[in-house]
Amino acid sequence: MDAKLVEVRAPIAGVFYRKPSPESPPYVEAGDSVKKKQVLCLLETMKVFQKIKSPVNGKVVEIVAQNEQPVSDNDVLLIMEEE
Amino acid sequence: MFGKLLVANRGEIAVRIIRACRELGIKTVAVYSEADADGLHAALADEKVCLPGFKPVDTYLNMEKVIQAARETGAGAVHPGYGYLAENEAFALRCGEAGIFFIGPRPENIRLAGNKLRAKKQAAAAGLPVIPGCERGICTVEEAVAAARDTGFPVILKATAGGGGRGMRICSDEEELREEFPIARAEAGASFGDVTLYVEKLLRNPRHIEVQVLGDSGGRVIHLGERECSVQRRYQKLIEESPSPALDDDLRDKIGAAAVRLAESINYFNAGTVEFMLDANNNFYFMEINARLQVEHPVTEMVTGIDIVKEQVRLALGERVKTGVQRHRGHGWALECRINAEDPEKFFLPSPGLIECYRAPGGFGVRLDTHVYQGYRVPPYYDSLLAKLVAWGRDRAAAICTMRRALDEFTLEPVKTTIPLHKRILADQSFQKGTFNTSLVNRFVPADDDD
Numbered sequence: 216m217d218a219k220l221v222e223v224r225a226p227i228a229g230v231f232y233r234k235p236s237p238e239s240p241p242y243v244e245a246g247d248s249v250k251k252k253q254v255l256c257l258l259e260t261m262k263v264f265q266k267i268k269s270p271v272n273g274k275v276v277e278i279v280a281q282n283e284q285p286v287s288d289n290d291v292l293l294i295m296e297e298e
Numbered sequence: 299m300f301g302k303l304l305v306a307n308r309g310e311i312a313v314r315i316i317r318a319c320r321e322l323g324i325k326t327v328a329v330y331s332e333a334d335a336d337g338l339h340a341a342l343a344d345e346k347v348c349l350p351g352f353k354p355v356d357t358y359l360n361m362e363k364v365i366q367a368a369r370e371t372g373a374g375a376v377h378p379g380y381g382y383l384a385e386n387e388a389f390a391l392r393c394g395e396a397g398i399f400f401i402g403p404r405p406e407n408i409r410l411a412g413n414k415l416r417a418k419k420q421a422a423a424a425g426l427p428v429i430p431g432c433e434r435g436i437c438t439v440e441e442a443v444a445a446a447r448d449t450g451f452p453v454i455l456k457a458t459a460g461g462g463g464r465g466m467r468i469c470s471d472e473e474e475l476r477e478e479f480p481i482a483r484a485e486a487g488a489s490f491g492d493v494t495l496y497v498e499k500l501l502r503n504p505r506h507i508e509v510q511v512l513g514d515s516g517g518r519v520i521h522l523g524e525r526e527c528s529v530q531r532r533y534q535k536l537i538e539e540s541p542s543p544a545l546d547d548d549l550r551d552k553i554g555a556a557a558v559r560l561a562e563s564i565n566y567f568n569a570g571t572v573e574f575m576l577d578a579n580n581n582f583y584f585m586e587i588n589a590r591l592q593v594e595h596p597v598t599e600m601v602t603g604i605d606i607v608k609e610q611v612r613l614a615l616g617e618r619v620k621t622g623v624q625r626h627r628g629h630g631w632a633l634e635c636r637i638n639a640e641d642p643e644k645f646f647l648p649s650p651g652l653i654e655c656y657r658a659p660g661g662f663g664v665r666l667d668t669h670v671y672q673g674y675r676v677p678p679y680y681d682s683l684l685a686k687l688v689a690w691g692r693d694r695a696a697a698i699c700t701m702r703r704a705l706d707e708f709t710l711e712p713v714k715t716t717i718p719l720h721k722r723i724l725a726d727q728s729f730q731k732g733t734f735n736t737s738l739v740n741r742f743v744p745a746d747d748d749d
């Protein structure tokens with residue numbers, strides 16, 4: 216099967232969070248297999264949290280954005296490999 | 299007396315406070331985060347101090363840094379605005395210890411108002427009607443079920459440390475209560491650091507009416523009439539007005555007197571708001587006390603002619619309330635539309651970014667409280683409120699007419715804003731007739747999705 220890389224980008228500017236709360240484990244790690252629509256991370260914009268979900272069934276190749284750091288509109292957050 | 303005041307806030311409210319101080323001859327110090335270096339408040343203040351970082355917890359919520367900035371600049375007073383450190387008892391105490399005037403209520407007022415159940419008990423003790431419900435905080439689902447059976451379904455679960463609709467869950471039967479209880483508890487813990495809940499009888503589609511009060515250090519309290527805040531979305535206010543179209547003079551006097559009675563019973567100091575719910579039969583019930591200056595204070599200012607921020611400063615200095623306004627009937631009618639950087643068509647998704655085109659409305663009867671200007675970049679880290687557009691008219695119809703005209707003039711692009719939603723609501727028959735309740739906005743926006 217051909218592996219296809221898919222970039223997950225920020226729909227709007229905000230702060231990138233890898234976990235739902237500071238004490239929780241991250242939603243995903245590089246190498247994890249994920250299902251389509253599985254939550255990958257959170258994006259906080261103006262006090263509103265948005266769940267960023269996987270667009271594909273596949274694997275997390277790289278987590279590009281840094282936890283709790285600002286990202287701009289359309290920045291790459293994660294890179295996925297479609298199954 | 300103090301000659302310099304530090305504004306511990308950002309955005310439109312920081313600008314609002316700086317303007318009042320300038321008129322009073324008080325120098326101002328702005329604090330700003332690294333993301334707000336281009337903020338209008340930082341440009342307008344006499345001095346500015348950078349709070350390193352961009353997150354609220356590192357900057358506008360950082361008590362140590364704010365007090366340090368006040369000390370270093372020689373500011374003798376701090377105004378917290380709303381949000382951030384405004385209802386923080388510890389911060390009010392710290393200011394006192396540092397010999398800095400805190401422009402707001404006393405720490406004990408803030409503590410009482412912050413515990414919704416205690417405030418409700420106090421209101422009942424002062425003879426105010428309260429919504430039936432349990433009298434003690436609830437920690438287990440069995441206690442909640444017992445309390446709900448006593449009260450009768452449907453009920454609403456609320457957090458005792460709550461506010462802003464967080465930790466609130468409507469339960470129509472026992473099954474739903476058992477399902478929602480752990481969620482409400484978790485939400486209360488996460489939002490307020492306190493998992494205690496209480497149960498209240500659900501009032502369906504009430505109107506939300508609040509009374510502005512001012513208390514002096516001698517224990518005297520006056521009220522400045524009411525504000526109607528029923529145009530809400532998920533407990534967030536969108537349009538406020540004063541007076542309320544729902545009240546006649548008799549009911550207005552009763553609600554106003556009730557608010558003053560409660561405030562006097564707790565020796566309330568400085569500006570505050572007593573919130574009520576009004577049912578379809580015009581019965582009013584105490585809801586909560588907001589121990590701060592509120593976002594929507596300008597509508598009261600427009601009809602009373604009283605600058606509430608200046609009054610706050612005056613009262614903080616130990617001056618007395620002006621009892622002449624005890625019987626003050628507002629003059630005319632004022633409306634406020636909150637212009638948020640949100641897309642009403644997409645579940646109010648935030649919309650930060652560069653303001654490429656900015657044209658402000660003006661003319662007779664228009665007041666615009668904003669920190670936005672042409673070329674300003676709306677940062678994604680803070681509140682979505684961009685502007686408060688206020689319209690005044692001799693009567694309600696005239697105020698609506700002016701507001702609709704001002705909304706038509708207002709251009710803020712390309713960010714998405716609530717301006718188109720306001721235009722639709724103001725064109726609505728039930729809004730124009732004044733016969734709406736808190737369910738009004740639902741008719742104008744797509745139904746919420748679960749995400």
